[in-house]
Amino acid sequence: MTAVSVIGAGAFGTALAVALAAKSPVTLWGRDVAWPRENPRLPGVALPDALRLTDRLQDALAQTVLLALPAQVLGGFLADHAAALDGRNLISCAKGIDLQTLQGPSALIHAACPAATVGVLTGPSFAADIARGLPTALTLACADAATGEALQARLSTGALRLYRTTDVTGAELGGALKNVIAIAAGAAIGAGYGDSARASVITRGFAEMTRLATALGARPETLTGLSGLGDLVLTCTSEGSRNFRFGLALGAGRDFTPGTTVEGAATARAVAALAPKLGVELPISRLVAGLAEGRIAMEHALDILLNRPLKEE
Ligand SMILES: NC(=O)C1=CN([C@@H]2O[C@H](COP(=O)(O)OP(=O)(O)OC[C@H]3O[C@@H](n4cnc5c(N)ncnc54)[C@H](O)[C@@H]3O)[C@@H](O)[C@H]2O)C=CC1
Numbered sequence: 001m002t003a004v005s006v007i008g009a010g011a012f013g014t015a016l017a018v019a020l021a022a023k024s025p026v027t028l029w030g031r032d033v034a035w036p037r038e039n040p041r042l043p044g045v046a047l048p049d050a051l052r053l054t055d056r057l058q059d060a061l062a063q064t065v066l067l068a069l070p071a072q073v074l075g076g077f078l079a080d081h082a083a084a085l086d087g088r089n090l091i092s093c094a095k096g097i098d099l100q101t102l103q104g105p106s107a108l109i110h111a112a113c114p115a116a117t118v119g120v121l122t123g124p125s126f127a128a129d130i131a132r133g134l135p136t137a138l139t140l141a142c143a144d145a146a147t148g149e150a151l152q153a154r155l156s157t158g159a160l161r162l163y164r165t166t167d168v169t170g171a172e173l174g175g176a177l178k179n180v181i182a183i184a185a186g187a188a189i190g191a192g193y194g195d196s197a198r199a200s201v202i203t204r205g206f207a208e209m210t211r212l213a214t215a216l217g218a219r220p221e222t223l224t225g226l227s228g229l230g231d232l233v234l235t236c237t238s239e240g241s242r243n244f245r246f247g248l249a250l251g252a253g254r255d256f257t258p259g260t261t262v263e264g265a266a267t268a269r270a271v272a273a274l275a276p277k278l279g280v281e282l283p284i285s286r287l288v289a290g291l292a293e294g295r296i297a298m299e300h301a302l303d304i305l306l307n308r309p310l311k312e313e
């Protein structure tokens with residue numbers, strides 16, 4: 001039995017498994033791992049011998065399990081496999097808010113697996129960078145400080161440097177909400193509004209992320225760390241981001257590749273549903289929800305943002 005297993009053989013799960021296999025044997029579970037030694041979602045990355053692939057969950061579960069499934073499928077997966085997962089260290093790597101329950105991945109895990117120790121691994125990191133062994137800094141959040149420290153040591157490698165925090169809510173929400181703002185930043189660029197407009201979206205978007213996250217119990221300083229500001233900067237400025245590219249396509253009125261994981265689209269709708277319940281104003285996120293649902297046309301988006309009453313920063 002390996003020390004760490006990774007559930008979800010998409011781009012991110014595979015990249016994490018490749019990186020961790022440099023340190024100790026890793027098992028990677030996926031429902032569709034019939035590919036030879038290269039994952040089509042992560043082209044050009046050879047899978048090392050220390051990485052064992054399986055589609056049998058019962059063969060995959062170590063004491064520490066990284067859950068690298070998209071946020072909108074995590075709840076169903078947990079419902080199906082809670083008994084096998086409970087009691088382990090379960091670390092969410094998903095960046096989203098579940099649209100059905102309006103909860104983040106850590107709350108879904110707690111609810112399904114009450115005896116598990118829950119953690120969150122998040123921060124600025126493209127799967128391709130991690131898989132290539134490029135230097136990357138992430139946040140490992142765990143409410144239990146001692147377990148968090150042990151997990152930090154277990155999951156750090158020569159290239160992957162983990163910082164730790166006990167603020168699970170803040171770390172998780174930073175990663176989820178930056179995807180929504182990245183869609184807005186992409187839309188601003190795609191529509192030709194320019195880099196100054198993008199800088200405004202990043203800054204005012206960060207204010208929205210902080211308002212919502214603190215209303216849900218996050219510590220404000222967590223939002224200024226890797227999991228919040230760090231990942232926001234990466235995702236709003238790089239075409240390596242699927243959320244940013246989705247926004248680019250929206251802004252330019254172009255189609256977007258179906259089947260691509262774009263966490264920010266569903267998360268924007270979850271955020272729009274949460275905002276009135278919490279009494280927080282989130283104009284950019286609500287606009288992204290409207291664009292993603294097709295309720296708002298791109299040609300009206302700018303007017304909606306600019307015609308609001310003037311206010312203090
Ligand atoms: N790709 C990246 O650079 C990064 C991704 N993440 C996060 O990791 C999470 C996963 O994203 P990616 O791996 O990039 O997505 P992906 O689109 O590359 O892969 C998704 C994987 O989930 C599997 N899947 C879908 N529904 C399933 C189900 N019901 N049961 C079992 N497996 C199922 C698919 O077969 C696929 O292997 C997302 O929350 C994303 O935000 C976080 C950091 C970086």
Ligand SMILES: O=C(CO)COP(=O)(O)O
Nearest residue numbers: 123124125126241242243
């Ligand atoms: O979360 C990511 C980088 O930190 C990946 O972003 P995308 O899901 O937008 O590709």
